[in-house]
Each structure stands twice: as C-alpha cells, then as structure tokens.
Amino acid sequence: MQIDNNRLLNMDEASSLLGIKKNTLYQMVMRREIAVVKIGKLNRFRPEDLQAFINENLTERI
Structure with a gap:
C-alpha cells in the first residue's frame, strides 16, 4: 500500500496497513494503545x- 504522509488515514486504511481487523484497531484506540x-x-x-x-512493537528474531 502506497502511503501519502500528508493525509490522514481512516479506520479501513489504517487497519489494512497494520494487517488487523477494524474492530481490533477500534479496541486499541479505546485502550489508548495507538495514537x-x-x-x-x-x-x-x-x-x-x-x-x-509498528517500530515500538518489533521483537527480535531468535
């Protein structure tokens, strides 16, 4: 997905970028886990x- 850094993403676009369901993203917003x-x-x-x-939640491969 090509991202234009000068515009805001909606729930569909953000969940697609993160590879998660929209409902999961909504829950993360409600728990203040994501800006x-x-x-x-x-x-x-x-x-x-x-x-x-994404960068804050990277884990090292063993």
Missing part, C-alpha cells in the same frame, strides 16, 4: 504514528 486524531466522532490516523507503533 488517533479525533475529528468530531471520526477517528483518523497519521501514517507516522502508525509507523511508530
């Missing part, structure tokens, strides 16, 4: 925040 931009009732995601989340 979200609230626009009214809408959740939007900055690509750099999603990349930071």
Whole structure:
C-alpha cells in the first residue's frame, strides 16, 4: 500500500496497513494503545504514528 504522509488515514486504511481487523484497531484506540486524531466522532490516523507503533512493537528474531 502506497502511503501519502500528508493525509490522514481512516479506520479501513489504517487497519489494512497494520494487517488487523477494524474492530481490533477500534479496541486499541479505546485502550489508548495507538495514537488517533479525533475529528468530531471520526477517528483518523497519521501514517507516522502508525509507523511508530509498528517500530515500538518489533521483537527480535531468535
């Protein structure tokens, strides 16, 4: 997926980028495990925040 770092991603795009279900992403937002931009009732995601989340959750291969 090609990501434009100048625009916010919606729930579908962010869950696709992370490879998780939309419901799982929503639960992570509610538990404040992942950064979200609230626009009214809408959740939007900055690509750099999603990349930071990925980097923070990397584990070393054994």
